[in-house]
Amino acid sequence: MADLDPAPLAAFLQAELGDPTLRVAGHARLSGGASRETFAVDVVGQDGPRALVLQRVRAGALSATFSMEAEARLLRAAATHGVAVAPVVAATDDPAVAGAAVLVMARVGGEAIARRILRDDDYAEARRRLVGQCADALAAIHRIPLAEVGHLRPQDPLDASVALLDSLGEPHPAFELALRWLRANRPPPRPPAVVHGDFRLGNLLVDADGLAAVLDWELAHVGDPLEDLGWFCTRAWRFGGAEPVAGLGPYDELLDGYAAAGGAPVDLPALRWWETVGCLRWGAICILQAHTHLSGASRSVELATIGRRVCETEHDLLDLLGVPAALPAGDRPTPAAPGLHGRPTAAELAEAVREHLERDVLDATSGRVQFHTRVAVNALRMLERELQLGPGQAVAHAARLAALGFDDDAALAAAIRAGALDDRLDEVAASVRADVADKLAVANPGYAPMA
Numbered sequence: 001m002a003d004l005d006p007a008p009l010a011a012f013l014q015a016e017l018g019d020p021t022l023r024v025a026g027h028a029r030l031s032g033g034a035s036r037e038t039f040a041v042d043v044v045g046q047d048g049p050r051a052l053v054l055q056r057v058r059a060g061a062l063s064a065t066f067s068m069e070a071e072a073r074l075l076r077a078a079a080t081h082g083v084a085v086a087p088v089v090a091a092t093d094d095p096a097v098a099g100a101a102v103l104v105m106a107r108v109g110g111e112a113i114a115r116r117i118l119r120d121d122d123y124a125e126a127r128r129r130l131v132g133q134c135a136d137a138l139a140a141i142h143r144i145p146l147a148e149v150g151h152l153r154p155q156d157p158l159d160a161s162v163a164l165l166d167s168l169g170e171p172h173p174a175f176e177l178a179l180r181w182l183r184a185n186r187p188p189p190r191p192p193a194v195v196h197g198d199f200r201l202g203n204l205l206v207d208a209d210g211l212a213a214v215l216d217w218e219l220a221h222v223g224d225p226l227e228d229l230g231w232f233c234t235r236a237w238r239f240g241g242a243e244p245v246a247g248l249g250p251y252d253e254l255l256d257g258y259a260a261a262g263g264a265p266v267d268l269p270a271l272r273w274w275e276t277v278g279c280l281r282w283g284a285i286c287i288l289q290a291h292t293h294l295s296g297a298s299r300s301v302e303l304a305t306i307g308r309r310v311c312e313t314e315h316d317l318l319d320l321l322g323v324p325a326a327l328p329a330g331d332r333p334t335p336a337a338p339g340l341h342g343r344p345t346a347a348e349l350a351e352a353v354r355e356h357l358e359r360d361v362l363d364a365t366s367g368r369v370q371f372h373t374r375v376a377v378n379a380l381r382m383l384e385r386e387l388q389l390g391p392g393q394a395v396a397h398a399a400r401l402a403a404l405g406f407d408d409d410a411a412l413a414a415a416i417r418a419g420a421l422d423d424r425l426d427e428v429a430a431s432v433r434a435d436v437a438d439k440l441a442v443a444n445p446g447y448a449p450m451a
Contacts, residue, residue, distance in 0.1 A: 003029075004039055004054070004098055012097045013104070016090035019045040027054075029368070035218060040107065051107035052089060057100040058298060068103040069093050070151045071217050074194075075105075077148045078214070082140045086205070086213045110212035114201035114239040118247050122208060129210040131249035134199070134232065135257030137214055142193040142225040142263060149194060155221040158182060158277050161284045168287050171413035173432045174314035177425070178280050180416065181321050187226075187270040195223040200237035201246050226266060229254065230274025235316050235450060236282045236309075276320045283313030301372055305379045311439035312447055318436060319450040323429045326437035347387035354380035385442045393438040400431045 006024035014022045022045035030038045030053075041052040057068070072091035079085050086105035093101040117123050117130075146152070158179075165175060197219030205213040231237070233244050233251070241247015245254045251268055259265045290307025292298050338345050344352065357377050365373055404427070406412040412428075415421050421428050440447050 002099055004041075004056075008097050009041070009054075010043070012092065013043060013090060017045065019047070021046045025049070036216070041104070053086065053105050053107045054098070055103045055105075056098050057102075067093055067151070068101040071103055071220070073151065074149050074217055074220055077144055078141065078217075080148075081144050083137055083144075084211055084213050086215065108205055108213045110205035110207040112202060112205050112215065114237070114247075117201060117204075117206050118239055118241050123206060126206050126208060126210045127248055130204075130206065131245050131253045132257040133211040134204070134246070135254050135263070136261040137211060138196075138199060138225070138228050138232070139258055139261035139263035141196050141199075141214075141228070144194040146192070146194065146222060149220075152194065152220060152222050154192065155195075155197075155223055157223065157227055157281050158186075161277070161281045164284045164288060168284075168291055170287050171408075171410040172283070172310065172314060173409055173413045173416055173428070174317055174436055175280060175283060176413045176416035177323075177429055177432060178276065178317040178321060180419070180422075180425075182273070182276060182280070185273060187273050190224045190226060190264065192222050193225040195221055195225060195227050197221055197228070197231075199228045199232050200234070201239060202237070224274075225263070226270060226274045227277070229258065229266065229271055230276075231278040231281075233271065233275045234278035234282060236279070236313070272320070276317065279313050279316045279320065283310050283317070286310045286313065301379060302375050305375050305382075308379075308382055308443040311436055311443050314432075314436045315440055315447060316450055318429070318433050321429070323433050325449060326430070326434040345387075347384050350380050350383045350387065354384070382443055385445070389438075389442055393442075396438065397435055400434060404428060404431055 004027050006027065010022060010024045013024075014020050022043055025042045025044045027039050027041045030040055035058055037056045037058050039054045039056070041054045043050050043052060055068075068091040072088045075085050075088050079087070086108045089104040089106060091101075091103045095101065111117055111120075111123065117126065162179065165172070196214065196217060198216055199214065203214070203216040204211060205215055232246055232254070238244070238247035243249050244251055251271060255266050255268070255271065286306050286309045289303045290310075293300050293303035293307075354377055357373055357380070361373050362370060362377075401407065401409070401412060404412060404421075404424075406415070416428065
């Protein structure tokens with residue numbers, strides 16, 4: 001998407017703030033997520049300089065669902081009820097201001113990058129406080145009166161994930177095994193409440209004292225409040241941390257803090273059920289983000305590479321379901337000798353490009369370009385491993401499908417969903433586990449079992 005045009009943005013802010021002298025003194029794009037682009041914006045007006053943050057909807061399949069004006073109403077309600085949020089300055093769904101719907105907020109100090117929060121010495125004290133502070137914030141979010149946010153609509157994340165998976169047309173037998181378990185073991189529903197929908201590290205602004213602001217409310221809806229707690233514990237949002245709650249602490253610290261802050265008591269099996277829903281949901285989102293790239297809606301090496309993270313969620317789901325780990329696969333056949341195209345082979349070309357990026361490009365870049373270069377290096381490593389291991393894995397995969405009586409994953413997934421294999425679920429799960437282990441050997445061979 002194009003850069004920000006200061007002229008229409010300044011005119012919009014002049015009208016919203018009642019300050020005809022206001023001008024945009026500068027702006028810079030910050031790192032953003034899959035659905036939003038984020039800019040630091042500095043303005044000067046009759047009250048002096050102000051530091052703002054502007055979020056703009058990114059082009060893509062879900063962009064039509066975002067109303068920045070509605071999100072602004074929700075943020076103001078959250079602030080009224082004690083949730084730490086960035087103060088709203090203005091919002092509009094009119095694309096004439098910045099090319100897409102935008103939300104403008106006051107800039108709040110702090111860090112949102114999860115790996116820094118989890119590892120840097122500057123946040124050592126924050127890490128000790130953060131689980132309890134997040135429990136307080138979640139309880140406050142879930143107390144927001146529904147009458148104050150009437151634009152929010154009910155949503156069941158399990159149904160939504162199934163609908164999304166079906167719309168994408170990419171079968172995953174591991175997901176179907178998880179769906180059967182989830183439907184058979186759903187805990188009793190809680191009274192409906194405001195659900196943030198994406199409460200996790202990466203969407204929390206943290207300073208040296210802990211939680212400074214809860215960010216990114218675009219997925220908020222009405223639902224079971226345990227959805228937020230389960231999502232907060234999903235492994236994808238631990239970012240390598242050992243503890244189950246966002247890599248920061250144990251389950252009981254979150255549950256005890258939530259109850260102490262006024263949330264209804266939560267038992268661990270219910271939380272784990274919702275964690276499993278979160279894992280499935282993240283898998284569906286990974287597929288969606290890859291499709292956003294593949295469709296051309298938003299071409300991005302980051303979105304493309306996220307598609308290969310689906311096998312991580314499959315692995316985690318099988319762990320949560322208690323499916324035994326796959327046995328080591330042993331030696332793999334290597335690709336045939338170079339044929340028509342000679343050398344360097346495809347794998348050797350990928351290796352050469354990766355080495356160039358690592359040796360020559362990474363140190364010469366910074367910010368978003370350096371980040372995306374690291375992503376590209378990781379993608380090339382996957383390509384090298386697939387070129388080496390893929391032929392043997394394809395043979396093994398076909399043999400496992402044949403042993404179950406199927407020609408492809410689509411047929412196997414459909415049979416699992418229909419219940420046609422309920423009398424063979426252990427056999428099916430073992431086969432699926434072996435497939436997922438092969439995919440991980442290419443996508444992320446260092447990915448460990450869940451603790």
